[in-house]
Each structure stands twice: as structure tokens, then as C-alpha cells.
Amino acid sequence: MASPGGAAAKAAEGGLERVSGPASGLSARYIPGAGVFLLLVVAVALPFTLSNFRTFQFTQVMIYAIALLGLNMLTGYNGQISIGHSAFYAIGAYTTAIMIDRWNVGYGWTIPVAGLLCLVVGFLFGRPALRLEGLYLALATLALALAVPQILKYFEHWTGGSQGIVLTKPNAPWGFPLNPDQWLYFLTFAITVLLFVLARNLLRGRIGRALVAIRDNHIAAEAMGIDNSLYKSAVFGVSAAYTGIAGALSAVVIAYVAPDSFDAFLSITFLTGIVIGGLATISGAVIGALFILFVPNWAQDISKAAPWAIFGTFLIVFMYVMPRGIAGFCRLVWIRLTRPSVIGKEAR
Amino acid sequence: MPALLEVSNLHAQYGWTEVLHGLAFAVEAGGITTILGANGAGKTTTLRAVCGMVKTTGEVRFDGHRIDGRATEDIVRLGIAHTPEGRGTFVDLTVEENLRLGAYARRDTSGITRDYERVYEYFPVLAERRRQQAGTLSGGEQQMLAVARALMSRPRLLLLDEPSLGLAPLVVREIFRIVGAINKDDGVSVLLVEQNAAIALDLADHAYLLETGRVVMSGPAADLKRNEAIRRSYLGY
Amino acid sequence: MDILVQQVVSGLATGGIYASLALALVMIYQATDVVNFAQGSMAMFSTYLAWSMLQAGVPYWIAFCVTLLIAFAGGLVIERVVIRPVENAPILAIVIVTLGLLVILVSVAGWIYSYIQKPFPSPFPDRPLKIGNVVFGAHDLGAIGITLVVLLLLFLFFRYTTLGLAMRAVAQNPVSSRLCGIRVSWMLGLGWGLAAVFGAVAGLMVAPVVFLDPNMMGGIQLYAFAAATVGGFTSPLGAVVGGLLVGVTENLVGTYVSFIGTELKLTVALAMIIIVLLVKPSGLFGRTTVRRV
Numbered sequence: 106m107a108s109p110g111g112a113a114a115k116a117a118e119g120g121l122e123r124v125s126g127p128a129s130g131l132s133a134r135y136i137p138g139a140g141v142f143l144l145l146v147v148a149v150a151l152p153f154t155l156s157n158f159r160t161f162q163f164t165q166v167m168i169y170a171i172a173l174l175g176l177n178m179l180t181g182y183n184g185q186i187s188i189g190h191s192a193f194y195a196i197g198a199y200t201t202a203i204m205i206d207r208w209n210v211g212y213g214w215t216i217p218v219a220g221l222l223c224l225v226v227g228f229l230f231g232r233p234a235l236r237l238e239g240l241y242l243a244l245a246t247l248a249l250a251l252a253v254p255q256i257l258k259y260f261e262h263w264t265g266g267s268q269g270i271v272l273t274k275p276n277a278p279w280g281f282p283l284n285p286d287q288w289l290y291f292l293t294f295a296i297t298v299l300l301f302v303l304a305r306n307l308l309r310g311r312i313g314r315a316l317v318a319i320r321d322n323h324i325a326a327e328a329m330g331i332d333n334s335l336y337k338s339a340v341f342g343v344s345a346a347y348t349g350i351a352g353a354l355s356a357v358v359i360a361y362v363a364p365d366s367f368d369a370f371l372s373i374t375f376l377t378g379i380v381i382g383g384l385a386t387i388s389g390a391v392i393g394a395l396f397i398l399f400v401p402n403w404a405q406d407i408s409k410a411a412p413w414a415i416f417g418t419f420l421i422v423f424m425y426v427m428p429r430g431i432a433g434f435c436r437l438v439w440i441r442l443t444r445p446s447v448i449g450k451e452a453r
Numbered sequence: 454m455p456a457l458l459e460v461s462n463l464h465a466q467y468g469w470t471e472v473l474h475g476l477a478f479a480v481e482a483g484g485i486t487t488i489l490g491a492n493g494a495g496k497t498t499t500l501r502a503v504c505g506m507v508k509t510t511g512e513v514r515f516d517g518h519r520i521d522g523r524a525t526e527d528i529v530r531l532g533i534a535h536t537p538e539g540r541g542t543f544v545d546l547t548v549e550e551n552l553r554l555g556a557y558a559r560r561d562t563s564g565i566t567r568d569y570e571r572v573y574e575y576f577p578v579l580a581e582r583r584r585q586q587a588g589t590l591s592g593g594e595q596q597m598l599a600v601a602r603a604l605m606s607r608p609r610l611l612l613l614d615e616p617s618l619g620l621a622p623l624v625v626r627e628i629f630r631i632v633g634a635i636n637k638d639d640g641v642s643v644l645l646v647e648q649n650a651a652i653a654l655d656l657a658d659h660a661y662l663l664e665t666g667r668v669v670m671s672g673p674a675a676d677l678k679r680n681e682a683i684r685r686s687y688l689g690y
Numbered sequence: 691m692d693i694l695v696q697q698v699v700s701g702l703a704t705g706g707i708y709a710s711l712a713l714a715l716v717m718i719y720q721a722t723d724v725v726n727f728a729q730g731s732m733a734m735f736s737t738y739l740a741w742s743m744l745q746a747g748v749p750y751w752i753a754f755c756v757t758l759l760i761a762f763a764g765g766l767v768i769e770r771v772v773i774r775p776v777e778n779a780p781i782l783a784i785v786i787v788t789l790g791l792l793v794i795l796v797s798v799a800g801w802i803y804s805y806i807q808k809p810f811p812s813p814f815p816d817r818p819l820k821i822g823n824v825v826f827g828a829h830d831l832g833a834i835g836i837t838l839v840v841l842l843l844l845f846l847f848f849r850y851t852t853l854g855l856a857m858r859a860v861a862q863n864p865v866s867s868r869l870c871g872i873r874v875s876w877m878l879g880l881g882w883g884l885a886a887v888f889g890a891v892a893g894l895m896v897a898p899v900v901f902l903d904p905n906m907m908g909g910i911q912l913y914a915f916a917a918a919t920v921g922g923f924t925s926p927l928g929a930v931v932g933g934l935l936v937g938v939t940e941n942l943v944g945t946y947v948s949f950i951g952t953e954l955k956l957t958v959a960l961a962m963i964i965i966v967l968l969v970k971p972s973g974l975f976g977r978t979t980v981r982r983v
Contacts, residue, residue: 186782188789233968239781240725244915245967247727251912252960259954369908373789380786410801413793420790424783425775504869525868534869541866543859554859557852558871606871 148294152287160286161358162398167290167297168354169394173378174304174387175347180376181384182308183340184320186239188372189246192253193223193345195367197352202270202362203263212275212357216296219353220346227345231338250369257364269363272356289358296354300347305387307343316340317385348375370413377416380423383430392431455517457482457642458503458610463511463521465495465502472498473666475511480610480659485636485643487653487674490663496646497538499663500612503644504528504535515610530558534603535612540595542602544588548579551587551598555605565605572601575631593624600628604635610642611635617649625649629656654678692823697941703830704899704913705937706837710892711907711914712921712929713844714885719923720861721881722777727788730907730914731795732768733889736761737897737906738799740890741810750813754894758887765886766879773882774875799904810897833895840891841930844884857881909956913940916959919966922976931974936962 152160176190200222201215234242257264264270277288307313315336318326327333356362374397382393396419401412427434456479465473473495480486488496502509505525513521520528529535534555543551552572556565573580576597582590587598596616603611613632617625633656635641647653654660654674662670662677670683677683711729718726726732736757743753772791776783814832818825848854860867860877867874892914893907900906913936921932936959943958966973 180782184782186785188785233964236971237967240723240785241919241967241971243781243785244725244919245963248912248915248960248963251908252956255954255956370793373793376786376789384782408801409805410797413797414801417790417792417794417797420793421772421787424779424787424790428779428783506865506868526871526873529869529871537866537869541863541869543862543866545862546855546858550855553852553855554867554870554872557856602870 145298152283152290157284157286160290162402164286164290164293164358165355166391166394166398167293168351168358169378169397170390171297171300171354172348172351172375173382173393173397174301174390175344175351176375177379177382177384177386177390178304178308178316178340178347179344181379181386181389182313182320183316183337184239185234185337185341186243187246187344188243188369188376189249190344190348190375191250191367191369191371192246193227193348194352194355194371194375195253195257195364196223196226197349197354198356198362198367199257199264199270199352200349201353201356202272205272205356206270207263216350216353216357220350223349223352224342224346227349228338228342230345231341232334234341235334235337247369247372250372254364254368257367264364267364269361272360272362274360275357293354293358296350300350301387301390304347308387312336374416377420379430380420381430383432383434383436384428386430386432386436389430389432455514456480457516458644459512459514460499460503461512461514463499463502463509463513465498465507465509467498467507471666473502473509476663476666476668478661478668478671480642480644482609482642483636483640484659485633485645485657486659486661487645487647487657488661488663489647489650489653492648493665494663495666496648496663497614498666500535500537500614500644500646503612504533529606532607532609533612534606534608534610536596536599536603536614536616538614538618540599542587542590542595542598544586546587547584548587548590548598549583551602552579552605555602558606564607568605568607572604575604575635576601593620593628596620596624596628597631600632604641608641610644613643613645615646615648617647617652625652632656650684693945694942695824696826697945698938699824699826700830701938701941702934703827703833703937704896704941705917705934706834707892707896707910707933708913708917708936709930709933710837710840710888710895711910712917712933713841713926714888714892715914715918716921716923716926716929717881717885717888719918720926721857721878722773724773724784724788725915725923726882726885727785727911728791728795729885729889730911731792731799732761732765732886733893734904734907735795735799736764736886736890737810737893737902738803740894741803741808741897741902744811750811754813757890757894761886761890762883764883765889766883768886769879769882770875773878777878796904803904805904807901807903810902812898829898836891836895840888844888844926853880909959912956912959913937916962918973919963920973922973924977925973925975928973928975 151163155163172190172194175193176187179185179187197219200219201212204210204215204218205212234245237245258267274285274289276285277283281288283291308316315326315331318329318331319333319336323333378393378397379389380393381396382391383389400415404411404415423430429437458480460479461477463473463476464471476499478486478488488499490496498507501507503513505520505523505528509521511521512519515528515531515533520531543554546554552569556568559565573583578594579598579601582594587595590598600613600616611632616628616632620628629652632643632645636643645653645657654677657674660672660674660677661668662683670677711733714729714733715725718724718729739760740753740757743756744750748756768791772787773784776787812829812832814828816828818827819831820826848858856867856872857877857880859870860872860874861881864874867877892910896910897906914933917932917936918929919932920935921928921930939962940955940958944955
């Protein structure tokens with residue numbers, strides 16, 4: 106599958122020298138763009154051809170894709186390992202739930218508020234995180250993820266404790282001829298496209314390259330004039346914001362929040378998503394989202410334990426065999442086919 | 454009679470950069486061979502290549518058998534001991550523990566005990582400090598410890614990487630005297646890599662001169678020492 | 691006062707369990723620079739195997755010893771088979787692999803044994819012991835005792851055996867270790883094997899208290915992380931002291947700070963981790979390592 110984030114991802118991926126080869130594909134340049142266009146057309150048509158439940162599932166896929174894109178910015182592009190993004194997802198979801206349930210705020214407003222809140226929290230978390238190296242950051246974020254359900258259950262007055270908060274699914278506004286599932290699908294779709302375009306513009310060019318430079322050799326990056334502290338905290342904030350928005354959307358779409366859905370296993374699920382989809386890729390977020398939504402669905406028919414056994418196996422096997430994920434692998438194949446004169450370093 | 458160590462067409466690389474381009478040299482049994490050259494010539498890489506610590510192509514033969522491509526710990530067990538650049542002492546372990554590790558691959562406990570004594574005879578200062586943490590020893594003492602540890606494996610070939618680095622001249626002379634004694638009395642062949650050409654040529658029988666990964670000159674050490682032109686242009690004295 | 695002493699002793703008992711698991715983490719970290727996120731799950735799985743043996747009628751202490759042996763073999767095999775391919779890969783790869791291992795072990799345990807909690811017997815008598823005015827649980831004291839025995843054996847192993855010396859060498863300087871003929875890869879496997887043994891001890895000691903279920907070690911793992919962080923990931927002594935500190939702190943805070951109670955105990959661990967990482971990341975006994983560029 107051609108990668109829509111092609112140019113951005115290529116620029117952000119360390120270790121590939123671009124040698125201008127023969128225009129072996131004048132047409133090759135346009136295939137990625139055509140692929141994206143096709144994808145968008147299919148996406149728009151989907152709710153009208155599928156059942157409500159399937160539409161609901163694909164809405165969830167998009168929500169996961171946003172969350173994964175957020176995590177990927179931080180861990181894939183910038184190398185800061187987070188096993189705690191379930192915390193931001195939870196903040197987003199509960200912000201929305203509390204605002205709707207307690208204060209009667211319209212769901213539309215809750216989403217940007219959740220995003221902003223997570224942006225700030227993420228940035229604040231990112232500052233002290235600067236002092237933590239790889240493993241220690243992973244540890245700290247895992248500790249955070251493990252503590253979140255307990256904290257949520259504790260502040261019962263706000264969060265509804267273990268019972269959680271029940272919301273109602275909104276109807277389409279302004280009399281649009283859409284049922285709730287379809288409306289929420291399109292709302293999510295619009296937000297997803299917006300956030301992906303924003304990410305693509307952030308990650309291609311200077312900012313993306315700076316993030317990757319910091320990941321690969323932070324001392325050299327600093328020496329080149331990149332303000333490590335600013336970039337690292339900022340990307341933490343943006344990453345948290347994306348995941349927070351995803352959480353907020355999930356509260357609206359699923360119409361229910363409860364503490365146990367936001368445990369450490371959710372963080373591991375997100376990590377699985379970006380590993381399978383492809384670290385440091387944008388299209389990988391979509392691929393990963395498809396994986397983490399549908400595989401547990403199918404696997405649960407086998408046994409309750411199967412989904413996690415499969416996730417775990419895929420995590421390990423992908424690290425051995427396809428460390429760049431599916432999107433990374435496809436890109437390598439694409440480059441081999443269309444620009445055989447490019448000299449590539451071995452995939453890490 | 455084939456040499457104890459024979460290297461032919463040795464190429465070595467770090468990552469994607471090749472640093473040794475087709476080296477060929479030999480160490481005769483019972484002899485002392487030295488490899489000289491400036492910083493960055495590839496001397497340390499050569500020793501590491503012999504021990505299997507870098508990626509190589511080409512042939513390395515020890516006692517007639519090929520050892521290239523084998524793991525370091527296996528090569529060392531064949532009778533080669535290597536004191537690396539920077540000495541490689543286990544700084545948090547005691548002197549005695551460092552020596553014990555040198556003899557790790559050996560099974561003959563009585564032989565090991567005897568070798569402790571011999572090593573302490575060569576390096577009395579180590580006997581004094583045997584229970585001290587190796588990291589608290591001076592530079593010269595650590596170098597002695599490194600050589601002593603290498604001897605504990607009863608090697609047939611000793612690889613020494615820049616033993617004079619950072620040491621006072623008196624200490625250097627002492628160490629080189631001991632290396633000479635080890636070579637003569639115990640028959641240990643030596644491959645010595647040095648930047649200090651003068652002192653190396655005094656000790657060695659045979660010398661090779663390395664420049665950016667290639668052998669540019671070789672011959673008996675005495676000849677290289679005598680040759681004024683070579684001394685001035687390559688060896689700096 | 692008596693309550694204080696009681697809580698401290700109780701804290702030391704749980705602290706000993708945390709110390710065991712923390713020791714496992716530290717051993718692996720020292721040797722390989724890797725934090726094994728699956729340590730707790732490996733311990734949980736070993737404990738389930740012990741449970742199976744006990745169900746089959748095997749006497750407790752025999753099951754105990756056999757479990758330790760199996761744990762050792764398991765740890766060794768996991769290192770050689772699962773971790774070895776990514777030994778030299780970037781940190782993220784290893785983190786992901788150990789996380790993968792974690793979820794596989796939890797789900798396989800759930801599949802084989804179901805997710806229903808099971809009681810697990812303690813080898814120590816049920817009767818509480820009374821010393822002065824203070825009442826101690828026999829299991830608590832027993833757990834402390836077992837921890838001490840294991841620690842002593844470990845200390846003797848590292849101090850007085852050649853193999854122990856070789857393992858210390860590999861942890862400090864793998865390159866020089868190779869030059870001494872030490873087969874470094876096998877030492878790593880050995881390290882994982884020993885670490886798994888500690889994990890198993892921790893699991894066997896904690897299961898009677900919290901009941902056996904696949905997620906049993908989740909919270910304990912967090913405490914063990916806190917212990918290793920507080921004590922310093924590069925110091926086995928630190929792991930032990932850290933474990934005891936965390937155990938006692940957890941108990942005292944839970945008892946005396948009313949709003950924390952039992953519900954927010956995990957948050958205490960989280961707070962300890964964050965504070966230590968911000969103030970002195972190398973922990974109480976750890977050494978700050980300088981990385982060459």
C-alpha cells in the first residue's frame with residue numbers, strides 16, 4: 106500500500122541518502138497521492154454501505170489512529186519511550202465525560218478543551234521527563250499508567266468511581282439525514298483528516314527532521330543548534346494532545362467511560378499499534394489502528410486470552426523481522442521498486 | 454616452518470567504513486614483532502581484528518589453523534592473550550580477582566596457583582596490592598596488572614596494545630624489560646603495537662610500519678632503526 | 691507504638707518480597723542494561739507451576755525447590771531464545787520484546803488456569819506469634835526469613851565462586867570478559883536464570899497473601915520498580931534496601947496518612963519513582979554512569 110505520508114516520512118527517516126535516479130516513474134510520483142485520494146473516497150462512502158455496527162467500528166479505528174499518531178510522534182519520531190499514553194487518553198475521555206455529564210457542556214466544545222488540557226499536561230510532564238533517559242522514562246510512564254485506574258476510582262465524586270459515567274449518543278445536528286453512528290463517523294473523519302494533515306506538515310521539513318535528529322544523536326543535535334529541551338517538551342505536549350483528543354472522541358462515540366478501560370494494557374495496546382503500523386510513519390497509525398481494533402475482535406472468538414497472546418507474539422516477531430512495521434516495510438519495497446539507485450542503510 | 458601467527462589480505466571495517474585494506478604480516482614463534490604507525494593508522498584495529506572483535510575478511514592463521522570469523526572468547530582460549538588499549542582492567546574488582554579472571558579458561562588449579570607466584574615475582578607491586586580494588590592502582594600499576602592478567606592464561610602469543618600510553622618513561626622501560634624477560638624465559642611470542650617507535654624497535658626482532666590501514670614498510674627491527682631516512686620521515690626521530 | 695512496630699515488621703515482610711523482585715530486575719539490568727518488564731509475569735507463571743504441583747499432591751518444599759529449578763531453566767531459555775536476537779538492538783526494541791513477553795505470559799496463564807483467583811498455601815503456620823505486646827504473622831516472618839536466606843546464598847555465590855566472579859566481570863566489562871575467555875552470552879543466560887529464581891521466590895511468598903491470578907504481580911512489579919529505582923538499578927544492595935524502604939513506607943503511609951488508605955497505595959509507589967527519578971536518578975546506592983559520545 107502506498108504511503109500517503111510519503112515525503113514527510115522519507116524526510117524523517119534517518120539513514121537514506123536520496124540520489125536523484127532516473128525518472129523511472131514519472132507516474133510513480135503520483136501514485137501515493139492517488140492512493141490517498143482513493144482512500145478518502147472509500148472512507149466517505151463507507152457509512153452508507155456498511156451496517157451501523159461496522160460504521161461504529163471504523164469510527165473507533167479512526168480514533169485509535171489519532172491516538173497512535175500522537176504516540177508515534179513522541180516515541181517513533183522523537184525516541185521518547187512512553188508506556189503511559191493511556192493516561193492522556195483517560196484525561197481526554199474523562200474531561201469530556203465530566204463536562205457533558207456534570208456541566209452540560211455540548212460535546213463539540215469538550216473536544217478542543219480536552220485537547221488543550223492534554224497539551225498543557227503533556228508539556229508539563231515533558232519538562233521533568235527531559236532528565237530521564239530511555240528506560241527510565243519508559244519506567245516512569247509505565248508507573249503512571251499502572252496508577253491511573255486507581256486514581257480514577259478514588260476520586261469518585263468526579264469520576265463516578267468504578268461505575269464510571271454513562272453518556273448519551275448525540276444525534277446529527279441541524280437535521281442532517283444521518284443516524285448517530287453515521288454522524289459520529291463523519292465528525293471523527295473530519296477531525297482525523299485535520300489532525301493528520303497538521304501532523305504531516307509538522308513532521309515533514311525542519312520540525313520532523315529535528316525530532317529525528319534528537320532521537321538518533323541528541324548531543325549532535327544540540328551541537329547543531331536544535332533546542333533539545335524545547336522540542337522534546339513540545340512534542341510531548343502535542344503527542345498528549347492528540348491522544349487526549351482521541352480519548353475525548355472515544356467518550357462521545359462509545360458514550361461510556363470507566364476506569365478499568367484505561368489501564369496499562371491500553372498503553373501496551375497503543376505501543377503495539379505503532380510497532381505493527383510502523384514507527385516514525387504517518388500511515389502506520391492507520392494500519393496499526395486497524396490491527397488493534399479488529400484483531401482482538403476476531404481473537405476473542407477463540408478465547409479470552411487469545412488477543413493478548415497474539416499482541417505479544419506480534420510485538421516480539423515484528424521486532425525480529427519487521428522492526429519498521431508494515432508501513433516502513435512497504436516504503437522500503439516502494440523505494441526499491443521505483444528508485445533502485447537509492448543507497449540505503451540497513452533498517453534498524 | 455610456518456609462523457605462529459600469519460595474517461594475509463586482512464580487511465576490516467567499522468560499520469560501513471573500511472579501515473584495514475589488505476594487511477599481511479606474521480609473528481614468528483618465540484619472536485617479538487612490532488607494528489608501528491601514527492594515530493589512526495589502524496594499529497589497534499589490527500589487534501582487534503586478530504581477536505575477532507571487528508568485522509573482517511581475509512585470513513588469520515594461528516599455528517596453522519584459521520581463526521578469522523571465530524568469537525573472541527574462543528580465539529582467546531586457543532592461547533592468545535590481548536591487553537587492550539586502555540588496559541581493560543576490571544576496575545571494581547580486586548587485583549587478585551582480575552588475575553583469577555585471566556586464568557578463567559584454565560582447569561589446572563595447581564598450575565594456576567604457581568602462575569600467581571610467577572606473576573607476583575615479575576610484578577612485586579601487584580603482590581603488595583593484591584586485595585586492593587584495581588581502579589585505585591596507578592596507571593603504571595594497572596598496565597602491569599593488564600599484562601599480568603594476560604600471562605595468567607599461559608598464552609603462546611601475547612598481543613600488547615600501546616602499553617606505553619600515558620605512562621612515565623621509567624615505568625615504560627620497566628614494563629618493556631619485563632616483557633622481554635617473559636619472551637626469553639617463558640617463550641611467549643609477542644605482537645606489540647606501539648606509537649613510541651624508539652622503545653618498540655629496541656625490544657622487537659621484526660617491525661611493520663602501518664599507514665592508513667596498509668603496510669608500507671617491513672623488515673628486521675635493527676634495519677629500520679639504522680635507516681636514518683625512514684626514522685625521520687615515518688618514525689619521527 | 692506497638693502498631694508502629696507491627697506495621698514496620700509487616701512492611702519489612704512485603705518489602706522483602708519487593709526486594710526479591712527488585713534484585714531480579716537489578717541483576718538483569720547490571721548485566722545487560724535492560725529492564726525486564728516481564729519479570730513479574732515470569733514470577734507469576736512460576737508460581738502457577740508450583741500451584742499445579744501442589745494440586746497434584748507434591749509436598750510444599752519439594753514443589754518450592756522444583757519451581758526454582760524450572761524458573762532458572764525458564765529464565766535461561768528465554769534469554770537465549772527470545773532476548774538474544776535483540777541483544778544489540780536499540781532500547782525500544784528490547785522494551786517492546788519484554789512487554790510482548792509480559793502479555794504473552796499473562797494471557798497464557800489465563801488460558802491455562804483461567805482468570806479466577808485461586809488460594810495459594812503458605813508453608814508457615816497460621817498461628818500468629820506474639821513477642822512482647824506485638825503480634826506478628828508467621829507468614830510475614832517466614833517471608834523475611836526466606837528472603838534473607840536467598841540473599842545470603844546469592845552473596846556467597848557472587849563473592850566466593852568463579853562463576854559468580856565471571857558474572858560480576860561480565861556485568862562490569864563485557865569486552866574484557868571476552869578477552870578472558872568468558873562466554874559472555876552464556877553468562878547473560880545464567881543471569882536471567884538466577885533473576886527468574888528470585889522472581890519465583892517473590893511470587894511464592896506473595897501468592898498466599900494476594901491470591902493467585904494472572905495479574906497478581908502487576909502491582910508488585912510496580913513496587914519492585916520503585917524499589918530498584920530508589921535503591922539504584924546498578925546496585926544489588928540498593929535493590930534490597932530499596933525494597934525494604936518501599937515496603938515499610940507503603941505500609942506506614944497507608945496506615946497513618948488517612949486519605950491514602952489502601953486505595954491509593956499504587957500511587958505511593960508512583961510518587962516514589964517520580965521523586966527519585968527527578969532528584970537523584972541513580973538512586974541511593976547507584977552510580978551515575980557517564981556515557982561516552
